[in-house]
Amino acid sequence: MKALWGRVSARPEFITLGLIVLLVLGVSLLEPRFFSPQNLVATIRTTTRLGIFALGVLLVLAAGGIDVSFTAIGVFALYTTTTLTLMFFPTAPFALMLIVSMTLGALMGLLNGFMVWRFAVPSLIVTIGTQYLFTGFLKTFVGTKHIMDIPAAMDSSGTASLLQFSTADGVRVTLPLLFLVLVVTAVLTHLLLTRTLMGRAVFAVGGSSAIAGRLGFSVRTVQLFVFGTAGLIAGLGGMVHGSLNRLANPSDLVGTELDVIAAVVLGGARVSGGSGTVIGALLGVVLVVLINNSLILIGVPSTWQKVVIGGVILVASGVFSKRSGA
């Protein structure tokens, strides 16, 4: 038993997977409809939106930092890109919009990284500050209005489907094409963390930046890299969110960052840094999405939903703390 626990501890994503299985069994006992293909597709779709952001959060957490500004970066990149596109090039291809959005995101991320490194302030404080800064700047100088008439390429990419079928009830179910964006980003992030020198540097700095420095890793480069890349991923996530939502709303996303951070931590990344895997982070997201998306199905009244979500996260984190204590 102890040996098994030891092996599971080394691969914390197994715990996340176990929790998912328990949750799925529990919910499907209460409501058999949970096992419908449409619910599976809905879960994958929501995972797409949160999962992209989670990959950026994972990078920062692995390097021992924390970023709460990524939602502000995402919505800033989305809204500014949409506004610019409508103003100068309404027929722009989607790929160009993604590049603009990711560039904006990377620049904002680099600003985070620069301040964390230059002023040696805890990244939590820096990113709380920049979250306000980015949102305030967006609403003051770019706009406050919902943009419903998004560029055509955004709309068509958001509605394009990878898979479509109808259920027995005559409900049409669509898996969005943009799910592939998550797949590609996840694979690239995984390769980055496991197969490159930079990946090793990220974990080294996250484990102990002093030791990493002595080993010859440049702490400055790592910090600029992780925050810049997290910003880039947030810019990508923002654009995907807007396209799937078919709406650019400057008030979106900000306020949901803790859901994503919780998901990544539930996937086995330590808040103190130095650990975490892509598969774990994605499983963590699936866990949080499943909790969020099954409450109506099992009939939890809306006033109780937050209580249940909080409770499940607490229980799950209890399981993880047992691991780190062992």
Next chain:
Amino acid sequence: MNKKALLIGAGIIAVAAIGAVTYTSAQRKWTINTVVKITGIAWFNRMEQGVKEYAKSSGNNATQTGPAQADAAQQIRVLEDLIAKKPDALAVVPMDPATLEAVFAKAAARGIKIITHEADSQKNTLYDIEAFDNVAFGANLNKRLEKCMGGAGKWTVFVGSLGSKTHNQWADGGIANAAKNTKMQLVDAKQETADDADKAYEKAKEIIAKYPDIKGFQGSASTDVAGIGRAVEEAGLNDKVCVYGTSLPSIAGKYLETGAVDGIGFWDPKDAGIVMNKVAQMVLEGKKITNGMDLGIKGYNKVSVTKGAGAGMIIRGAAFVDVDKSNMKSYPF
């Protein structure tokens, strides 16, 4: 007293009366400044149309201004500048009623009449104008939903947050209306959407998964119907499910056109702009607005007047605008 004296006396009174009448109708032009939360957005551009229309028809000097950003401190600065110029009246849509109390008190002390809109908690106002009673508005939305659903079936209502007073009043108004019809079956009421279209979309999908025979949705946040509409459209249920809610054509238009959203409700800021200025003029002329009065604008033909948070009164109209695919083009905001 002889007849002649009586005649002269009557003559004098008549002349004086005519003089008084001509004096009132040819009185000096009033200066009324309308101050909105933020300039340049569609909603308040629409209100400005109303202010301009009022200026033209009344001959008064009525203009609209406001801060360039939605910021309570900047609105105070705009108000301070205007108070220094001493207009006859200020018609204000407060960004945050509480922060404006002091500046309103100062204006009132200088003899400027204060009228507000969308600020039923404002103390230092003479009249606060509300477009409608929230419960009645919610009931009206639900009546339209009920009609679309053929008066029977499962329906639900979303709110932006359980803590939002207006959203809950709209939802409760709808629930109370549906409760009168036993064939209307409310399921999983008041799901929170955080004013986020995507949350509304996800919750709507979950509702559709749980109740494949769902017939109606009522939204509260302006983004609710956009999210619900997208879920309904994606599921291919445009003709089977009715969607109504508070929103604006600029937000729900796309889905009104495809039929995923069947109708929306709101109030017209243009009419609110006219009414604020009219009420300001009546106050300046020393008139009182009383319960049941007709202010001469559609939706404000029989206003209810109740006591407000301070010494002033709250004027409530029944100015909900029902919009669907057929008339959405008349409301470009």
